[in-house]
Amino acid sequence: MNKLNLVVIGNGMVGHHFLEQLAASPNAHAFQVTVIGEENYCAYDRVHLSEYFQGKSSDELALGSAKQYKDWGFKLHLGVKATAIEPCSRKVQLDDGTELSYDKLILATGSYPFVPPIEGSTLEHCFTYRTLTDLDAICSSAKTANTGVVIGGGLLGLEAAKALCDLDLDTFVVEHSPRLMNAQIDQEGGELLQEKIEALGVQVLTQRAALRVTEGLGARLCVEFADGKKLETDLIVFSAGIRPRDELPRAAGLLLGERGGVAVDNHCQSSDPQILAIGEAAAWNNCCFGLVAPGYQMAKVALANLIGEELAFTGADMSTKLKLLGVDVGAIGDTQGNQNVGTKIYRYLDQISQHYRKMVVSADGQRLLGAILVGDNSYYDTLMQYYRNGLDLPVHPESLILPSQSGSSPLLGMAALPDSAIICSCHNVSKGDIVDCLQGGCASVAEVIELSRASTGCGGCSSQLKSLVEQQMAAMGMAVSSALCEHFAYTRQELEHMIRTENILNFNQLLERHGQGMGCDICKPTAANIFASVQNDFVLSADHLGLQDTNDAFLANMQKDGTYSVMPRIAGGEITPEMLILLGKVARDFGLYSKITGGQRIDLFGAELSQLPAIWQRLIEAGFETGQAYGKSVRTVKSCVGSAWCRYGVQDSVRLAIDLENRYKGIRAPHKLKFAVSGCTRECAEAQSKDFGVIATEKGWNLYVAGNGGMRPRHADLFAKDLDTDSLIRTIDRIMIFYIRTAGRLERTARWLESLEGGLEYLRKVILHDSLGLNADLDQQMAHLVASYQCEWQTTLNNPESLKRFRQTINSVGDDPQLLYVSERGQKRPANAQERAQQIPLVSV
Amino acid sequence: MTEQQTWITVGQRSDLIDGAGVGAQVALFYLKKHNQLFAVGNLCPFNDLNIIARGIIGDIKGEPVVASPLHKEHFSLLDGHCLEQPEVRLPVWQVRLEGNVLQVMRPATQATSTSF
Ligand code: SRM
Ligand SMILES: Cc1cc2nc3c(=O)[nH]c(=O)nc-3n(C[C@H](O)[C@H](O)[C@H](O)COP(=O)(O)OP(=O)(O)OC[C@H]3O[C@@H](n4cnc5c(N)ncnc54)[C@H](O)[C@@H]3O)c2cc1C
Ligand code: SF4
Numbered sequence: 012m013n014k015l016n017l018v019v020i021g022n023g024m025v026g027h028h029f030l031e032q033l034a035a036s037p038n039a040h041a042f043q044v045t046v047i048g049e050e051n052y053c054a055y056d057r058v059h060l061s062e063y064f065q066g067k068s069s070d071e072l073a074l075g076s077a078k079q080y081k082d083w084g085f086k087l088h089l090g091v092k093a094t095a096i097e098p099c100s101r102k103v104q105l106d107d108g109t110e111l112s113y114d115k116l117i118l119a120t121g122s123y124p125f126v127p128p129i130e131g132s133t134l135e136h137c138f139t140y141r142t143l144t145d146l147d148a149i150c151s152s153a154k155t156a157n158t159g160v161v162i163g164g165g166l167l168g169l170e171a172a173k174a175l176c177d178l179d180l181d182t183f184v185v186e187h188s189p190r191l192m193n194a195q196i197d198q199e200g201g202e203l204l205q206e207k208i209e210a211l212g213v214q215v216l217t218q219r220a221a222l223r224v225t226e227g228l229g230a231r232l233c234v235e236f237a238d239g240k241k242l243e244t245d246l247i248v249f250s251a252g253i254r255p256r257d258e259l260p261r262a263a264g265l266l267l268g269e270r271g272g273v274a275v276d277n278h279c280q281s282s283d284p285q286i287l288a289i290g291e292a293a294a295w296n297n298c299c300f301g302l303v304a305p306g307y308q309m310a311k312v313a314l315a316n317l318i319g320e321e322l323a324f325t326g327a328d329m330s331t332k333l334k335l336l337g338v339d340v341g342a343i344g345d346t347q348g349n350q351n352v353g354t355k356i357y358r359y360l361d362q363i364s365q366h367y368r369k370m371v372v373s374a375d376g377q378r379l380l381g382a383i384l385v386g387d388n389s390y391y392d393t394l395m396q397y398y399r400n401g402l403d404l405p406v407h408p409e410s411l412i413l414p415s416q417s418g419s420s421p422l423l424g425m426a427a428l429p430d431s432a433i434i435c436s437c438h439n440v441s442k443g444d445i446v447d448c449l450q451g452g453c454a455s456v457a458e459v460i461e462l463s464r465a466s467t468g469c470g471g472c473s474s475q476l477k478s479l480v481e482q483q484m485a486a487m488g489m490a491v492s493s494a495l496c497e498h499f500a501y502t503r504q505e506l507e508h509m510i511r512t513e514n515i516l517n518f519n520q521l522l523e524r525h526g527q528g529m530g531c532d533i534c535k536p537t538a539a540n541i542f543a544s545v546q547n548d549f550v551l552s553a554d555h556l557g558l559q560d561t562n563d564a565f566l567a568n569m570q571k572d573g574t575y576s577v578m579p580r581i582a583g584g585e586i587t588p589e590m591l592i593l594l595g596k597v598a599r600d601f602g603l604y605s606k607i608t609g610g611q612r613i614d615l616f617g618a619e620l621s622q623l624p625a626i627w628q629r630l631i632e633a634g635f636e637t638g639q640a641y642g643k644s645v646r647t648v649k650s651c652v653g654s655a656w657c658r659y660g661v662q663d664s665v666r667l668a669i670d671l672e673n674r675y676k677g678i679r680a681p682h683k684l685k686f687a688v689s690g691c692t693r694e695c696a697e698a699q700s701k702d703f704g705v706i707a708t709e710k711g712w713n714l715y716v717a718g719n720g721g722m723r724p725r726h727a728d729l730f731a732k733d734l735d736t737d738s739l740i741r742t743i744d745r746i747m748i749f750y751i752r753t754a755g756r757l758e759r760t761a762r763w764l765e766s767l768e769g770g771l772e773y774l775r776k777v778i779l780h781d782s783l784g785l786n787a788d789l790d791q792q793m794a795h796l797v798a799s800y801q802c803e804w805q806t807t808l809n810n811p812e813s814l815k816r817f818r819q820t821i822n823s824v825g826d827d828p829q830l831l832y833v834s835e836r837g838q839k840r841p842a843n844a845q846e847r848a849q850q851i852p853l854v855s856v
Numbered sequence: 857m858t859e860q861q862t863w864i865t866v867g868q869r870s871d872l873i874d875g876a877g878v879g880a881q882v883a884l885f886y887l888k889k890h891n892q893l894f895a896v897g898n899l900c901p902f903n904d905l906n907i908i909a910r911g912i913i914g915d916i917k918g919e920p921v922v923a924s925p926l927h928k929e930h931f932s933l934l935d936g937h938c939l940e941q942p943e944v945r946l947p948v949w950q951v952r953l954e955g956n957v958l959q960v961m962r963p964a965t966q967a968t969s970t971s972f
């Protein structure tokens with residue numbers, strides 16, 4: 012049987028997708044396939060190209076491999092460029108001198124980055140941003156650069172700017188139009204985006220047209236603008252849009268789109284019946300699509316065309332959801348309201364939190380035609396569903412973009428979606444397809460992804476996919492796996508409930524009743540933590556010792572060199588001169604590095620395991636207690652100086668801070684807990700960034716909850732006003748125990764409250780109005796925890812069995828020869844790798 | 857060239873802690889319930905620190921492992937290989953209890969767990 016000779020030019024995302032579909036189709040054997048790719052790499056994930064700068068390797072970005080093509084029986088020529096096509100003789104010329112004949116030709120040549128025709132744009136250290144090779148060149152140039160300029164403030168320009176920031180360059184973005192992302196968002200959105208991006212340290216210059224690039228005086232290059240201004244920089248990335256790569260079909264006389272690209276019909280066929288075009292190189296209705304999803308759709312259509320099936324390309328949606336430099340931006344449909352007649356607009360702008368949202372609706376207010384989001388993309392999925400499926404808008408359409416009032420989030424339930432609703436537009440997977448996967452035997456999000464490929468494109472649909480799968484599984488009566496680890500098929504909350512209500516006393520009992528295997532470094536510390544917040548036994552007792560995480564296991568925080576830090580409690584940050592002197596003496600005698608912490612106490616670093624008991628002996632004799640800096644437990648209660656000294660103070664914040672710290676000290680929780688108390692509204696103790704924040708008022712105390720610093724800061728919510736001291740403490744007691752019972756593993760109060768159904772209002776009902784009838788029980792657990800407090804170091808020192816573990820080795824008492832220190836600013840610190848290599852002599856300590 | 861194969865005494869039965877590690881030249885792990893003892897190198901190859909004995913033990917898909925305490929890389933207690941990076945290994949030792957005397961012998965290439 013004669014095979015049809017198929018040649019594909021271009022081995023990018025869309026070309027590869029086409030071949031993947033072909034290989035999987037039962038008609039694959041009817042084709043003899045040859046693929047020409049100009050890049051040296053087999054097709055890779057260009058959409059996630061920027062992750063190369065965050066450490067993703069070219070292998071991790073690869074979509075296909077030479078081996079895979081071989082297995083498919085396709086010939087793959089990489090690093091070879093097609094230089095001409097001859098439609099009459101059906102031949103393709105390659106730059107290595109070879110000539111190929113074809114029966115059918117697929118053009119999947121993508122786009123090239125457009126560089127404005129300005130003088131000097133080809134100087135050294137000028138780049139574009141499209142291929143792995145571009146990125147390698149940028150990386151190597153950045154090694155000797157301090158500043159970088161991106162010309163073009165569109166979507167890709169901002170991605171390039173992020174990359175330059177990641178490479179530690181002072182970064183500028185230059186845009187000739189009055190706003191960023193001109194194509195996708197409007198003026199307000201653009202201004203807000205600019206503010207947010209500038210707050211991140213990227214400087215944005217709008218309405219600046221670059222005229223030429225010359226050699227710089229202070230830096231390597233200089234950009235000169237039309238207005239006469241100049242900007243010196245060490246490297247430049249041009250990102251001023253893309254143009255279809257249509258040089259071959261142009262020279263061959265094929266019909267092109269008005270703005271370039273191979274003109275194709277609904278079957279991806281060009282003006283020559285033997286030539287098809289797909290992806291960014293194709294112009295459908297005079298339009299080239301710069302996104303991967305329409306390209307994938309074309310790949311399917313082209314394949315159908317080749318094997319004689321009926322499938323048409325009917326246009327594509329250009330909606331996008333992105334995180335640019337960490338800023339959420341979403342654009343749906345008719346963002347400007349100018350593609351439809353008589354559109355009406357809803358707008359929400361919050362300049363404090365820097366959020367902007369806009370909806371464009373039909374003249375009758377019934378349908379969503381477009382939307383813009385800046386600052387928070389959590390609204391995107393719901394809006395997208397209204398838009399894509401033409402659903403009737405709710406009675407108060409504005410609720411879709413107004414901040415969710417606690418408890419009444421406007422999220423569109425998945426159940427409300429029709430089966431035809433597209434969940435993943437990259438792979439064209441609908442809600443119905445996902446339900447089919449589940450009915451066909453898939454039993455997890457991962458399995459649905461593997462079968463349907465949903466969320467493996469741009470990734471934008473992954474959160475929606477996850478919630479849809481989980482909801483459908485629950486609706487079908489399937490168990491949704493939220494297992495802690497391979498040893499327990501339960502969540503932390505469920506384990507807490509079992510341990511408390513079944514009075515389970517140790518890990519072996521828990522494993523026997525509810526788990527399997529030996530346990531691991533996830534379930535063991537979680538269980539240890541729950542035992543501590545329920546029973547509050549000594550954490551280093553024989554039952555619990557082997558469960559403790561690194562720091563709890565030795566009641567001290569392990570440092571990078573395997574030594575430990577020593578952090579006694581300094582409640583409220585108040586310390587007498589005598590105690591301060593004593594800390595100094597201990598640090599001096601044991602040669603410890605000393606530092607004031609961010610938590611208003613003093614940390615002594617560099618103690619060897621075997622030194623810990625002797626150090627704590629000294630501290631405890633002097634009246635110090637453990638500071639539990641090592642536990643997922645109550646840490647510090649910071650305070651400001653308050654009414655005792657401060658001329659503005661209205662309450663004694665120091666006293667309250669000390670009382671709170673002494674009440675709650677040592678209590679273990681799903682994650683650490685921090686407090687602060689400020690003596691007046693000036694808020695010098697930064698209470699609103701704490702899990703529990705208290706601010707004095709003329710009448711009492713305002714209580715704030717669920718604040719967070721750290722990786723994702725959260726401003727605390729005002730929970731109750733003007734409480735007297737007793738009510739304040741009662742309220743904190745209850746919230747804390749409720750948190751301990753209902754939070755996930757390592758979930759701080761901020762994330763807990765955010766995911767608590769009903770939010771703050773619900774929590775108020777439970778705690779202030781006892782809506783669950785739990786309060787007596789919560790009070791009782793707190794009373795037990797407060798009464799059973801022990802200084803764990805005191806207990807350890809009293810217990811020879813526990814002390815046995817504080818030896819570097821069981822067969823010597825000696826120190827660890829592996830440790831090496833150098834002196835810096837009058838104290839010691841661990842030697843770095845270079846210093847270790849040179850064996851700089853030990854500082855005598 | 858073969859290493860000298862002799863048993864070296866490193867401690868007593870009473871030095872062992874059920875479900876946890878103790879350090880000598882090697883890290884020794886004791887599981888009372890399964891009557892098992894494991895011995896692997898105490899030096900963590902990822903950061904050159906003598907800390908393996910301070911890690912949590914458990915199993916991953918049935919393979920007994922210890923998690924290095926600093927950054928939680930998992931090492932097999934059977935043959936010392938690192939589950940995240942199989943080319944990285946801890947040396948493994950043979951280990952036994954002679955009465956109450958705890959002894960190790962190096963090097964073992966395979967299963968070092970001793971049931972007794
Ligand atoms: C010592 C200290 C830094 C300092 O020199 O100032 C410190 C040191 C560590 N912090 Fe911190 N944090 C210290 C104050 C803070 C603060 C400021 C504060 O408490 O007011 C914050 C932000 C506030 C907050 O927690 O919301 C802070 C946010 C974190 C986070 C991020 C938590 C988050 O929710 O994102 C971590 C990581 C974690 O816990 O998972 C962390 C983790 C750590 C660890 C435990 C990292 C580790 O696992 O080795 C550090 C070791 C402590 C040690 O060896 O003793 N540290 N850390 C501070 C000790 C305060 C104290 O007296 O107890
Ligand atoms: C940094 C970046 C971020 C992006 N982010 C997104 C995103 O978030 N969402 C989204 O949908 N899209 C995104 N895109 C766009 C997406 O990558 C493209 O839509 C997609 O790659 C188009 O696929 P393609 O196969 O048409 O073109 P390409 O992937 O460009 O592949 C074309 C290939 O053909 C080769 N070629 C061209 N001419 C010849 C010739 N004569 N001979 C041999 N080979 C030739 C080229 O070298 C290239 O390898 C992004 C693009 C970039 C650069
Ligand atoms: S900020 Fe990071 S490096 Fe600094 S103490 Fe906290 S955890 Fe350690």
Ligand code: FES
Pocket residue numbers: 434435436437438465466467468469470471472473
């Ligand atoms: S929408 Fe892009 S991966 Fe699903």
